Amino acid sequence: MTEDQSPLEIEVGSGNVFADLGLEDAPELKLKAAIVGQINSILRHRHLTQVEAAKLLNLPQPKISALKNGKLRGFSLEKLLDIMVKLDRDVEIGFNKSSRKDGSRYFVRNEKARTAVAA
Numbered sequence: 001m002t003e004d005q006s007p008l009e010i011e012v013g014s015g016n017v018f019a020d021l022g023l024e025d026a027p028e029l030k031l032k033a034a035i036v037g038q039i040n041s042i043l044r045h046r047h048l049t050q051v052e053a054a055k056l057l058n059l060p061q062p063k064i065s066a067l068k069n070g071k072l073r074g075f076s077l078e079k080l081l082d083i084m085v086k087l088d089r090d091v092e093i094g095f096n097k098s099s100r101k102d103g104s105r106y107f108v109r110n111e112k113a114r115t116a117v118a119a
Helices: 028-046 050-057 061-068 079-088
Strands: 106-109 114-118
Touching: 028 061, 028 079, 028 106, 028 114, 050 061, 050 079
Parallel strands: none
Antiparallel strands: 106 114
16 A cells, blocks of 8 residues: 555445445335346346337336336336246245344245345
């Protein structure tokens, strides 16, 4: 480090960028982001263009563009789950007693993994 450089300050994140930004709806936004990630993964795997995806999902093409760019506003959780069903995915909502002392979490599960997405 030279004289004109000050040490970098590093702040450890909480694991939820939306919470780190101080957004009130951070848990919901993180959950939506996880679902949108799954949607985009399926669309990529199927090699669908935005126009083809729009037709399949009965959405205007700009909405597909928003999904592909991770824009979550304008998509309710219900709408995102409906999109998953249109992509031939079963949507299962379940509730279990939390084993954590510091609170409950949301999870997203696919064929390969179960991932905690919000605290």
